[in-house]
Amino acid sequence: MVRDLFMFAGLNERSQIVWFKIIYSKEPGSLSSIINFLEKENAFIMFGHLDNITQKTGEYSVFIELDKNIDPEDFARKIKELDVVSEVEYGISKYRMIYSADFPLNVVGVRGVAARALTIVDIIKTLNQNVPHAEGLLTMSGLKGGIHSAKYFKSILNLNDSNFADVLAELYRAVGWGILEIECDPKTYQGKIIVKDSFIADVYGGSDQPVCAFMSGYFAGYLTDYFGKNISVREVSCKATGKNVCEHIISPAPSGGTGQEYQLRGETR
Known part of the structure; x- marks a missing residue:
């Protein structure tokens, strides 16, 4: 770190x-x-x-x-x-x-590199404005990052049902991405993640739609690798739309395709 x-x-x-x-x-x-x-x-x-x-x-x-x-x-x-x-x-x-x-x-x-949040958000805005299915691509990018993080933590820690959420929350705080409140049942794979002070939403400005697809993907990748089961995460409330916090809903990914295919189709909303 x-x-x-x-x-x-x-x-x-x-x-x-x-x-x-x-x-x-x-x-x-x-x-x-x-x-x-x-x-x-x-x-x-x-x-x-x-x-x-x-x-x-x-x-x-x-x-x-x-x-x-x-x-x-x-x-x-x-x-x-x-x-x-x-x-x-x-x-x-x-x-x-x-x-x-x-x-x-x-x-x-x-x-790793130290970057201004504005620099990353400018990239996200450019994708949203110019690339078809940008939301799905951002989700996929986050998915890969979350998978890597879970694999790394499993290699150095005894990652288990009692600490997997705390490890993710500590990571987000340490790198300045946001403050997490995580509720996730390891038996049903259902729950939610509240993000306070999301760096994406705080810097993005006003939006008609949630803008933290990258974070949804990151959460999905982390949980998918940890649980060994395809997990879907979708943002249902975003600070960029005027809400107080960002909220992401956790659920098992629908059957009939891989988690990555599901995320790429942009069906996270």
Whole structure:
């Protein structure tokens, strides 16, 4: 996930933003010694995250505001001199824009990018205005993404009936797509998903029809792969049409065709 992604607004000519990726030995008090060193050096920690790489080593990625007169390379060397530290990488966010301690970004097991919601919505609008059956194509695109996410989570987690909904909700919040409330019976494959603050609906503007077909497809793909049964998801209420939230209905896909064929025919409304 993009845990090490951040944005620093504004420019302070007296300071610089520097990120450090620190590999350290997981001994008692090791992380405390790193943090104590940073505080002693008057390094203002703006954002950081931990990643336990192995049982013996950990990774501490941290964004720090330093005085502009401090040499980041020299500062990195001092960090590496700590007994508990084995490796240090660093980089400078010169203009305080989005920066990451890892490149390329990794989101749900594959390369990810940071994009403005408006950019994605412009693509959706262009398809809706110029491509026949655009809704079905958007649903299919979402379907593939949802399938991939479920496969990835099953490979790293014990995905089960008690957590499959929570995992999906946490993913949506983490990548900024929306806040989910999910009700889905794993026995009947029926339920609904409420999306608050959908990035598509919020940015799309007013519309006579629901506009979150991509999300419907994503939900369908995720649930289809998890349940091992073709699942249909259709948006019945959308914030873009003036509603307070977006609502997607979950149900088993009709028999007589594959889930993808059903979605592509545009029968999700």
